[in-house]
Structures are given as structure tokens and as C-alpha cells.
Amino acid sequence: MATATGSGGMHVGRLLVQVGSILACIAFWQVASTLRLNLGIVTFRNVPPPTEVLQSLIVLLQSPKLLAHLGSSLGRVFAGYGVAALLGILLGFAIGRSRAASDVLLPPLELLRPIPAVAWIPLSILMFPSSELSMIFITFIGALFPIVLNTIHGVANVDRRLVASARSLGGSRAAILWEIVLPGAAPSIVTGLAIGMGTSWFCLVTAEMISGQFGIGYYTWESYTLQNYADIIVGMLVIGLFGMGSSWLLTTLGHVLMPWRSPMVAR
Amino acid sequence: MKAPRVNGHGVGLGRIAIEDASISLGHGDDASEAVAGLDISVAPGEFVCILGPSGCGKSTLLGALAGHVANSGGSLTVDGQAITGPSPDRGIVFQQHTLFPWKKVRENVCFGPKMRGIGKVVRRQLADELLALVGLSGFEEFYPSQLSGGMQQRVEIARVLINQPRVLLMDEPFSALDAQTRSMMHELLLDIWTERPTTLIFVTHDIEEALFLADRVIVMSRRPGRIVEDLRVPFSRPRPADIVTEIEFARLKRRLLLLLRPDQQSTTLHEYQSEHALAPN
Missing domain, CATH: 3.40.50.300 (P-loop containing nucleotide triphosphate hydrolases)
Structure with missing residues (x-):
């Protein structure tokens, strides 16, 4: 009882410190921007204070522009990331399970892998008929490699004794792929999907800044060119929020698809 | 006790012959x-x-x-x-950790019958019989990681024996x-x-x-x-x-x-x- 309240009290205490830390950062931001603090190498002269950002955020939330921007960003991510997830898992399975497929598919992938997705932007603008497609392509490229590599890793590292057991229990090749290799590789695949989601957002925002017409990255960059400095930070916050939301979505997906990793019943 | 036996399911018992076998x-x-x-x-x-x-x-x-x-x-x-x-x-039981971690105990035991195309109701009934035989009734809905090492090995035995x-x-x-x-x-x-x-x-x-x-x-x-x-x-x-x-x-x-x-x-x-x-x- 004493320990419970003791640790409970400690828990509340730590929470207070953590929240206080965030509040202190915001307070510093407010003070630095209103005082137009200049530290020599970095200046807060053009940084709008949090109160102003909050006002801009409220304005954006009420304007129909928000839905248009978010809609086009989400549409691109879903398209590019969706194709990358599907293709990445298929490629990863083929490469991880078959030596022939690995010999054919892996060398070109390994050659392309070191090129950062954003380096593809100019070429993709040239290659695709619309800037929409080129942006989708960038999010696709960004997500593809982490998904492929983590799937290969997961498929190749499925415990061989589990496969041996399944074969001894009468499992066919197809059944082993579905019943053993897929769930065995699932944790690694979900890790790849989560990393891919992060890079996908990163690439999308960059691509939108360069060639977009709508989208949250475009909104952020447009605010800069129009000198709506508060809107820049609003854009940044929205991007961060959606990045957080999508990674939460994947963690939840992981828990739903792999209940054995966090069983609810006590031992 | 030494006489050849036939088990209750009418399946013969295997006679094993290993002759001049080498394995590299x-x-x-x-x-x-x-x-x-x-x-x-x-x-x-x-x-x-x-x-x-x-x-x-x-x-x-x-x-x-x-x-x-x-x-x-x-x-x-x-x-x-x-x-x-x-x-x-020829069922095999290994030392440890070869139950499928993503399948609950009953589904682990059901694996063999499932591969033979036996329907869900029948194979679950078979599995529950085997689990009762190894003394694990009541643990059907557990994941292997929730069982002790000895219980896991009992599930292994049930999973193999269900294939007769x-x-x-x-x-x-x-x-x-x-x-x-x-x-x-x-x-x-x-x-x-x-x-x-x-x-x-x-x-x-x-x-x-x-x-x-x-x-x-x-x-x-x-x-x-x-x-x-x-x-x-x-x-x-x-x-x-x-x-x-x-x-x-x-x-x-x-x-x-x-x-x-x-x-x-x-x-x-x-x-x-x-x-x-x-x-x-």
C-alpha cells in the first residue's frame, strides 16, 4: 500500500516535471520571439511567438483550405506508401525465400538503395507526366527500401526449427509460407512499415515544397514565400502531428495483427 | 507388454530399420x-x-x-x-521453443489436422481431447509464451500425437x-x-x-x-x-x-x- 502510493506519487511528480519541461520550452520561445532575441548565429527576429501561431492555427482550422491541403497530402501518402507496402512485402518475400529471385532482384535494388529518395525529385519530375505522379513516386521510393529490407530480414530469419516442425506436422509449402513464414516475419515487416511511413512523410513534404500545388508541405513553403511566418510553424506542427498519428496507427496495427506479442491473460 | 500393439485408432505401430546408415x-x-x-x-x-x-x-x-x-x-x-x-x-518433438508463438495452444495442437483438411469443429474437438490427455485442459486459449517450459513440452507432445x-x-x-x-x-x-x-x-x-x-x-x-x-x-x-x-x-x-x-x-x-x-x- 505504502509502495503503491509512493510510486504513484513519484509518477505524478515525474509527470509534472515532464509537462513543466514542455511549458518551459514554450515560455522560452514566447520570450525569445517577443524580445527578438539575437544569439549571433541564430536569431529569433523573424520567429512569430506561440500566441501568434495559435491564432493562425485557429484561422487555418476554420478555413476550407486545410481540408484541401491535408486531403492532397494524405492522398499522395496513401497512394505512394500503399504501393510501396504491397510491392515491398512481395519483393521481400520473393528475395527472402528464393535464391533465384534474390539473384535477379537484389542487385538492382542494392544499387538504387544508397540514393536518398529526395535526390529522385528532379528526375521524377522529368519522368512523370504530372507533378502529382512524381510526388507519389517520391513517397513510394522513400518507403520502398525500408519495407523490402525489413521483410527480407524477417523472412530469412524465421526460426528454421519452426519450419521443420511444421513440415513434420504435414504442412505443405504454401501452408508453411502462410502459417509460419508470414507470422514469423510479421514483427520485422511491421518495423519496416513503420520506418517506411516516417520516410514517406519526410519525402512527401520535401517533394511538395518543390513541386506541389496543394498539400501541407506546399502550404508551409508557400507561407514562407508569402511571409506568413506564423503559418510556417502551423504547417510544421500539422506535419508533425500527422507523422505522429501515422506511426501510432502502425503501432496499433502491430498490436492488432500480432496479439501474441503482448498477450492479455496473466501467466 | 513387448508384443506388437495397435493403438485405439487402428493405426499400426512403425517398425524401424536402420541398415548400414551413414549421414554426413x-x-x-x-x-x-x-x-x-x-x-x-x-x-x-x-x-x-x-x-x-x-x-x-x-x-x-x-x-x-x-x-x-x-x-x-x-x-x-x-x-x-x-x-x-x-x-x-513420424512426429518429432524438439528440446524447446518450437510451438508456433502466434497460435494459441489449441490452434498449435490443431495444426496437423488443419493441414489434412479436417474441419474446424472436429479438429478442435480432437485437440481438446489431446490437451486433456496431457493434462492441459483449461489452457486452450493461452499463447505458448504464457506457459511454463514443462507445459509447453506437453503441448508439443499433444500436437504431435494428434496426427497418430x-x-x-x-x-x-x-x-x-x-x-x-x-x-x-x-x-x-x-x-x-x-x-x-x-x-x-x-x-x-x-x-x-x-x-x-x-x-x-x-x-x-x-x-x-x-x-x-x-x-x-x-x-x-x-x-x-x-x-x-x-x-x-x-x-x-x-x-x-x-x-x-x-x-x-x-x-x-x-x-x-x-x-x-x-x-x-
Whole structure:
């Protein structure tokens, strides 16, 4: 009882410190921007204070522009990331399970892998008929490699004794792929999907800044060119929020698809 | 007790014939003989323990009987049929951690019938029967990670027995358990084997375990594994747990201990690894 309240009290205490830390950062931001603090190498002269950002955020939330921007960003991510997830898992399975497929598919992938997705932007603008497609392509490229590599890793590292057991229990090749290799590789695949989601957002925002017409990255960059400095930070916050939301979505997906990793019943 | 038996499901018990069998592991220059020129015949329904030091090729031999490792010479047959690959007719239980972690206990046990295309209702009923047999009723909805090591091995046994194998192969199935759980598992295994008889090949390096369980103890030498002793265990069944304190038990134990006394050559890491390796899938 004493320990419970003791640790409970400690828990509340730590929470207070953590929240206080965030509040202190915001307070510093407010003070630095209103005082137009200049530290020599970095200046807060053009940084709008949090109160102003909050006002801009409220304005954006009420304007129909928000839905248009978010809609086009989400549409691109879903398209590019969706194709990358599907293709990445298929490629990863083929490469991880078959030596022939690995010999054919892996060398070109390994050659392309070191090129950062954003380096593809100019070429993709040239290659695709619309800037929409080129942006989708960038999010696709960004997500593809982490998904492929983590799937290969997961498929190749499925415990061989589990496969041996399944074969001894009468499992066919197809059944082993579905019943053993897929769930065995699932944790690694979900890790790849989560990393891919992060890079996908990163690439999308960059691509939108360069060639977009709508989208949250475009909104952020447009605010800069129009000198709506508060809107820049609003854009940044929205991007961060959606990045957080999508990674939460994947963690939840992981828990739903792999209940054995966090069983609810006590031992 | 020694007469060939047929179990309640009308499935015959396997007669195993190993004739001049050699098994090599690895390829090319790395290849080494795990067992050489082995001759063993096992009568239907017999309980045979294969005893040997680690690295003697006993697990490899079991892998070959399961059909996971191919023999390089001689022949391995069950009821006259050559072993060409894994089959639910020859169930194998490993040391630990080979339950499917993503399947609940019941679904693990159901795996064999599911592969044979048996409907959900029937296979679940079969699984629950087997789980009752191994004393795990009430744990059907648990994940393997929620069970103790001994309970996990009981699920393993149920999962293999649901296929009504003609041969049950066990590869040091209890060696990861604590002493008390292990001796409980010995009695449980004998009970199960009495109720659902199969031909049983049990690999171990534990002399007492072998003497307590088996009809016959076959002792293998260091690599390449050869038979150095084929001992018929004289104790009648059912065997009380305190049989291990009898004089005759101690005498046989001493005899096997001398046979197993390690000679100077020690097992290299390489030998250990290939001993525990499985064929590529």
C-alpha cells in the first residue's frame, strides 16, 4: 500500500516535471520571439511567438483550405506508401525465400538503395507526366527500401526449427509460407512499415515544397514565400502531428495483427 | 507388454530399420560424417532411448528419421518404406521453443489436422481431447509464451500425437526443464505412451532418464557415431518413481556411465553446430 502510493506519487511528480519541461520550452520561445532575441548565429527576429501561431492555427482550422491541403497530402501518402507496402512485402518475400529471385532482384535494388529518395525529385519530375505522379513516386521510393529490407530480414530469419516442425506436422509449402513464414516475419515487416511511413512523410513534404500545388508541405513553403511566418510553424506542427498519428496507427496495427506479442491473460 | 500393439485408432505401430546408415553434414571440404555404418532395428511399439555424449550424431540420426536430413549411405525405413522427407507419420518433438508463438495452444495442437483438411469443429474437438490427455485442459486459449517450459513440452507432445504417428521421435525433449518438472514429465510421458502407444525413439544424454523410460538403451560413441552398447532394460512396467534407488538400476547406471565417460578428445564448436543443424528448408 505504502509502495503503491509512493510510486504513484513519484509518477505524478515525474509527470509534472515532464509537462513543466514542455511549458518551459514554450515560455522560452514566447520570450525569445517577443524580445527578438539575437544569439549571433541564430536569431529569433523573424520567429512569430506561440500566441501568434495559435491564432493562425485557429484561422487555418476554420478555413476550407486545410481540408484541401491535408486531403492532397494524405492522398499522395496513401497512394505512394500503399504501393510501396504491397510491392515491398512481395519483393521481400520473393528475395527472402528464393535464391533465384534474390539473384535477379537484389542487385538492382542494392544499387538504387544508397540514393536518398529526395535526390529522385528532379528526375521524377522529368519522368512523370504530372507533378502529382512524381510526388507519389517520391513517397513510394522513400518507403520502398525500408519495407523490402525489413521483410527480407524477417523472412530469412524465421526460426528454421519452426519450419521443420511444421513440415513434420504435414504442412505443405504454401501452408508453411502462410502459417509460419508470414507470422514469423510479421514483427520485422511491421518495423519496416513503420520506418517506411516516417520516410514517406519526410519525402512527401520535401517533394511538395518543390513541386506541389496543394498539400501541407506546399502550404508551409508557400507561407514562407508569402511571409506568413506564423503559418510556417502551423504547417510544421500539422506535419508533425500527422507523422505522429501515422506511426501510432502502425503501432496499433502491430498490436492488432500480432496479439501474441503482448498477450492479455496473466501467466 | 513387448508384443506388437495397435493403438485405439487402428493405426499400426512403425517398425524401424536402420541398415548400414551413414549421414554426413555440410558440403564439400566442410563435410563430415555424423554417423557411420549404423545398424538399428526397432520393433513396433518399442521405447528406445539413444544415449550419447553431445556431438555424437544422435540428434542427426533423429533428424534423418524425421526426414529433415538425408542419409548419405545405407537405408532408413519405417514399415519397409524408405524415408524420403518429413511426414506426420513420424512426429518429432524438439528440446524447446518450437510451438508456433502466434497460435494459441489449441490452434498449435490443431495444426496437423488443419493441414489434412479436417474441419474446424472436429479438429478442435480432437485437440481438446489431446490437451486433456496431457493434462492441459483449461489452457486452450493461452499463447505458448504464457506457459511454463514443462507445459509447453506437453503441448508439443499433444500436437504431435494428434496426427497418430507410427513413430514418435523426441530430441532431448526435457533437458531444458528443472529436475522436478523433468521427473514429472517422465511419468506423464509413460502414461501417455501407455494410453496411445507408438514406437518411440528418445534421444538424451541423461543416463537416469534413459533407464527410467526405455525398453532398450542404445549407447553411441563420439563422432562419427557408432553403437557401443545395446542394452535391454529389465524393469517391468509400470515403473514406480523410486525405481531409480534400486540396486539393479544403480548397477546399470554405473555400466552406462563408464561407457559414456568422456575420452580426451573434446567436442569442437564446429561439431556442436553441425550436430544441432537442420537440413536447409
